Amino acid sequence: MANRAYNFNAGPAALPLDVLQNAQKQFVEYGDSGMSLMEMSHRGAIYEKVHFETEALLRELLAIPEGYKVLFVQGGGSTQFAMVPMNLLRAGSAAAYVATGSWATKAIEEAKQFGEVAIAASSEADSYKRIPAIGELKVPANAAYLHLTSNETIEGTQWTEFPDTGSVPLVGDMSSDILCRPLDVSKFGLIYAGAQKNLGPSGVTIVIIREDLIAKPEGVVPTMLRYATHAKADSLYNTPPTFAIYMVGEVLKWVKANGGAAGMEARNREKAELLYDTIDTSGGFFRGFAEAGSRSLMNVTFRMASEELEKQFVKESEAQGFIGLKGHRSVGGLRASIYNAVPPESVQALAGFMRDFQSRNG
Numbered sequence: 001m002a003n004r005a006y007n008f009n010a011g012p013a014a015l016p017l018d019v020l021q022n023a024q025k026q027f028v029e030y031g032d033s034g035m036s037l038m039e040m041s042h043r044g045a046i047y048e049k050v051h052f053e054t055e056a057l058l059r060e061l062l063a064i065p066e067g068y069k070v071l072f073v074q075g076g077g078s079t080q081f082a083m084v085p086m087n088l089l090r091a092g093s094a095a096a097y098v099a100t101g102s103w104a105t106k107a108i109e110e111a112k113q114f115g116e117v118a119i120a121a122s123s124e125a126d127s128y129k130r131i132p133a134i135g136e137l138k139v140p141a142n143a144a145y146l147h148l149t150s151n152e153t154i155e156g157t158q159w160t161e162f163p164d165t166g167s168v169p170l171v172g173d174m175s176s177d178i179l180c181r182p183l184d185v186s187k188f189g190l191i192y193a194g195a196q197k198n199l200g201p202s203g204v205t206i207v208i209i210r211e212d213l214i215a216k217p218e219g220v221v222p223t224m225l226r227y228a229t230h231a232k233a234d235s236l237y238n239t240p241p242t243f244a245i246y247m248v249g250e251v252l253k254w255v256k257a258n259g260g261a262a263g264m265e266a267r268n269r270e271k272a273e274l275l276y277d278t279i280d281t282s283g284g285f286f287r288g289f290a291e292a293g294s295r296s297l298m299n300v301t302f303r304m305a306s307e308e309l310e311k312q313f314v315k316e317s318e319a320q321g322f323i324g325l326k327g328h329r330s331v332g333g334l335r336a337s338i339y340n341a342v343p344p345e346s347v348q349a350l351a352g353f354m355r356d357f358q359s360r361n362g
């Protein structure tokens with residue numbers, strides 16, 4: 001397709017062109033059903049096949065072990081900020097969190113509404129430029145769970161290894177890096193991710209939950225906000241976002257055809273290294289925001305000498321077809337989100353633009 005933008009949006013974000021084109025072919029009539037998938041009952045055989053195939057593919061690509069349920073829910077990662085404490089906190093227990101940046105902070109603020117929150121570690125004093133070392137974590141004995149944000153989308157930091165938390169379930173917000181690399185799911189009690197960064201369009205949120213955590217919550221929790229409701233009904237308790245789930249399935253097929261989680265990691269490392277190299281070899285013209293050991297494969301954040309120069313960079317980049325490079329309003333600077341679907345060619349074009357911009361303004 002001509003005129004396709006170099007899309008570095010943070011979310012919703014780029015989708016594979018093949019996936020979009022294939023979905024377009026199936027948009028008006030799905031197979032020979034005489035209707036669009038969007039017009040079908042979620043109780044019918046055709047949709048059910050899509051639903052369970054999408055789940056099976058996710059299980060395969062993330063190597064999700066036995067003993068875990070995969071749920072498709074709505075409300076985004078933001079609703080999970082509440083559902084996690086509502087379902088997992090018990091009287092006398094505390095919710096432990098690692099404060100790594102903007103998204104972790106939102107999860108923490110939400111959890112405080114439901115009970116006692118303990119901060120197991122924080123990098124706030126370092127402006128969230130780094131992920132705390134595993135040795136820094138202090139998990140209280142009465143922790144109902146330990147929550148971490150595997151990738152801080154706004155600051156551009158990412159965990160590289162996950163702690164062993166023993167009997168304390170580890171909960172991961174993987175909204176912006178799920179399936180960017182192979183993952184040992186067995187380290188986690190619960191993983192959640194809104195689809196719109198790495199898995200598909202907005203509208204569906206993936207929850208991977210160990211079966212022993214699907215207990216009846218304490219106190220009053222609305223039916224729709226209980227994991228047990230969705231687990232018992234295979235995410236068909238009420239009408240699921242059928243088209244979004246279909247699109248996730250199509251993206252997962254694309255991931256599988258491109259080497260699975262390991263293939264994504266190789267592709268993502270190559271893309272990220274190219275941008276970080278461009279930053280690091282710029283002699284200080286571009287300055288990476290995240291500390292070297294905490295740099296994200298998904299969101300490359302950087303600054304320039306002045307806000308004026310950053311504004312000019314964004315303006316010129318847009319004129320050349322680059323979209324989404326302005327940093328989040330809360331931290332400023334620049335950010336290139338390079339999720340799984342962002343093609344290496346877009347990243348090569350961006351690196352070229354950065355060098356060119358420096359040669360004209362350095």
Ligand SMILES: *Cc1c(COP(=O)(O)O)cnc(C)c1O
Pocket residue numbers: 011075076077078079103149151152153173174175176194197
């Ligand atoms: C985008 C994002 C969220 C919020 O997702 P919504 O689906 O918009 O609620 C939560 N956590 C992280 C890490 C994110 O990147």
